[in-house]
Amino acid sequence: MVENRIIKLINEAERIAILPHVSADGDALGSSLALAIALRTMDKVVTVYLEEEIPSIYSFLPGRESAQVYGEKPDKYELVLALDTGDLERLGRRIAIFEEADKTVNIDHHTTNTEFARLNLVKVSSSAVGEIIYQLIKMMGIALDKDMATCLYVAIATDTGGFRYSNTTPITHQISADLINNGVDVANISQLVFETTSLPKVKLMGKAIDNMELLENGKLAFIYITDEMLKSIGAVEEDCDGLVNIGRNIEGVEVSILIRQRGDDEYKINFRSKSYVDVSSIANRHSGGGHVRAAGCTVKGDINEIKNALIKEIREVL
Ligand SMILES: [Mn+2]
Known part of the structure; x- marks a missing residue:
């Protein structure tokens, strides 16, 4: 053993x-x-x-x-x-x-x-x-x-x-x-x-909800967080933890994706799924990893290209 x-x-x-x-x-x-x-x-x-x-x-x-x-x-x-x-x-x-x-x-x-x-x-x-x-x-x-x-x-x-x-x-x-x-x-x-949330985190949750996008008939949620947003409300990196769940918790959503911009062209991506999509395999394709219902990766490049690639990959498994 x-x-x-x-x-x-x-x-x-x-x-x-x-x-x-x-x-x-x-x-x-x-x-x-x-x-x-x-x-x-x-x-x-x-x-x-x-x-x-x-x-x-x-x-x-x-x-x-x-x-x-x-x-x-x-x-x-x-x-x-x-x-x-x-x-x-x-x-x-x-x-x-x-x-x-x-x-x-x-x-x-x-x-x-x-x-x-x-x-x-x-x-x-x-x-x-x-x-x-x-x-x-x-x-x-x-x-x-x-x-x-x-x-x-x-x-x-x-x-x-x-x-x-x-x-x-x-x-x-x-x-x-x-x-x-x-x-x-x-x-x-x-x-x-x-059950403890800092005030900047609550404000960040508000921003996350404001700019959330629902795609694929409401089965896919995208949330974006930029350096600018964090700065404007005095939030810090750890305040981004768990924000991806806001998307997943919405009725009808199967996959929620949080895209956290870091610097000019680097993005930290968190995936959550509700009941059937294996997000670890999607994260794995982008050199990340994780669990079936919770995974992540870090990618570089153009955000629109990254997003379109993800939408395409997820559409196939929704
Ligand atoms: Mn663990």
Whole structure:
């Protein structure tokens, strides 16, 4: 079992680096911090390297003292674990840490995972990497504490959209029940993660709704966000998170696409589908990836050409 081989590498290593994907979300951060807390109980020297600062919505997460934004390349690590990362590009600048390490591990649940490490634990049936880390912690015989449980709960709750998405399974709920048994304050976390919105984000939602386009008989929604819009209302990058769901939530919409302009000719594209379109395969065609109902990619070029290409690809599967 690959789990046993990963645990053996962990047992043998003294210094360990953990790398969540760029623009780390609740699962990437929660899984990484939970694993860091767990490994610290084994007296390991652990650092979680991030591409950017922790988004303010996740600033309450325990274990963040183990995390730092990547700056100067650190000394070589014996063991590096990439979490929630579908391919090497999603490590951003931190690929330098990964490539230099003696031993590399990839723990993920994306259908488009490229199995880029020496050991790959990719479980696409897991709703979140948080589930996989929970199972590893149990296998290692580490006692869960409230801090680990809180991080893992945030990982699972966010990747399942609050236990609403199709990736939610009986195991998801069994694990979550155990996490709650270990002290997770469900109401408090739900408040912090799902029911707190900054004022600039609310204003950005208004802009997103204003310029949303519905195409293909109302089955396809497009939302555009530009640098200019963010600036005009004092919003920041993390305020774009989840905006794509506004389109998907509209009755009759199957696919929602958020196009986020960055600089002159670069666009970050988020895809969501409601019930039958596999958006990971569409993102994959544009060198991105993700899950069947949630995926993304970054493209360069002329926005109208990009948009027309996407409309054509999606029309075929609607
Ligand atoms: Mn995930």
